[in-house]
Amino acid sequence: MEREVERRLVARVKSGEAAAFEIVYQTYRARLFSFLIRLSRRRDVAEDLLEETWLRLVACAPRLSDETYLAAWLFTVARNLHASWCRHRAVDETRIAEPPASWPAPAAGETPFEAAARTETERRLERALARLSVRDREVLLLVAVEELAPPDAAAVLGLRAEALRKRLQRARERLATEMDAVGGFAHEGSGGRR
Amino acid sequence: MTGGTPFDDLEAGLRTLSLHDTRPECVDRVRARCLKALAASRRRARPGRELTSGQAGWIEPVAVLGVGFLYVAAAVQASLVLLREL
Numbered sequence: 001m002e003r004e005v006e007r008r009l010v011a012r013v014k015s016g017e018a019a020a021f022e023i024v025y026q027t028y029r030a031r032l033f034s035f036l037i038r039l040s041r042r043r044d045v046a047e048d049l050l051e052e053t054w055l056r057l058v059a060c061a062p063r064l065s066d067e068t069y070l071a072a073w074l075f076t077v078a079r080n081l082h083a084s085w086c087r088h089r090a091v092d093e094t095r096i097a098e099p100p101a102s103w104p105a106p107a108a109g110e111t112p113f114e115a116a117a118r119t120e121t122e123r124r125l126e127r128a129l130a131r132l133s134v135r136d137r138e139v140l141l142l143v144a145v146e147e148l149a150p151p152d153a154a155a156v157l158g159l160r161a162e163a164l165r166k167r168l169q170r171a172r173e174r175l176a177t178e179m180d181a182v183g184g185f186a187h188e189g190s191g192g193r194r
Numbered sequence: 195m196t197g198g199t200p201f202d203d204l205e206a207g208l209r210t211l212s213l214h215d216t217r218p219e220c221v222d223r224v225r226a227r228c229l230k231a232l233a234a235s236r237r238r239a240r241p242g243r244e245l246t247s248g249q250a251g252w253i254e255p256v257a258v259l260g261v262g263f264l265y266v267a268a269a270v271q272a273s274l275v276l277l278r279e280l
Contacts, residue, residue, distance in 0.1 A: 016233075029221065033214055034211075047220050055224075061232070062235060122207070176201065179204060
């Protein structure tokens with residue numbers, strides 16, 4: 001989205017215009033949901049966090065800065081809500097005397113959206129991503145999947161540029177290792193996204 | 195690099211991952227809740243119910259001037275009383 005178009009859209013969202021909200025909702029809903037489901041690996045959790053993200057946007061709309069970059073704002077909220085969910089989950093797990101975990105463990109087996117992957121390569125990539133820690137996964141999702149500019153991704157994750165670069169490099173290396181572990185790239189034609 | 199898979203291939207693969215969306219009933223529910231909240235927010239922001247930043251900026255100096263005037267008047271009055279007693 002062009003910067004000037006986005007500024008006008010932010011101004012309209014701030015004034016509570018329903019049509020402007022609808023544009024933002026249509027533009028970012030699936031991107032946010034894909035991000036959240038790949039982070040949480042659970043549809044019910046992703047849907048709850050997605051709903052909360054949109055409600056936060058509506059609640060905070062009048063106070064948004066005119067220069068707000070909506071993608072970064074929305075991904076920051078979604079990512080923070082997921083981190084918060086992980087912390088609560090860890091507390092609950094401690095209460096029921098299971099090993100505490102700061103982040104959820106990768107899901108075992110094939111998830112529904114792995115099964116829905118269009119190609120074998122995509123299926124393997126989803127599986128390799130699922131085997132990564134959330135820290136590695138979130139940086140790859142923001143930079144490589146959502147194609148946020150590094151300064152925006154750093155802002156979403158609350159990192160300095162150098163820390164982001166290092167984390168991204170480590171995440172790429174681990175993904176390459178996991179990709180090899182799940183069979184590497186299949187030799188097939190690949191389609192574009194969306 | 196630790197794995198044998200080239201980074202460029204990985205990045206290209208990640209860029210082409212499928213986009214997933216929520217169930218239609220979830221899409222509609224979230225939209226309805228947000229539009230309801232937006233409408234409530236618009237009602238709260240209607241003119242006359244709250245001071246705008248322009249009004250707030252105008253009222254403050256007038257209030258300061260008023261209080262200052264009262265203070266000076268009280269001081270003059272006290273001085274006049276003192277003068278009469280002398």
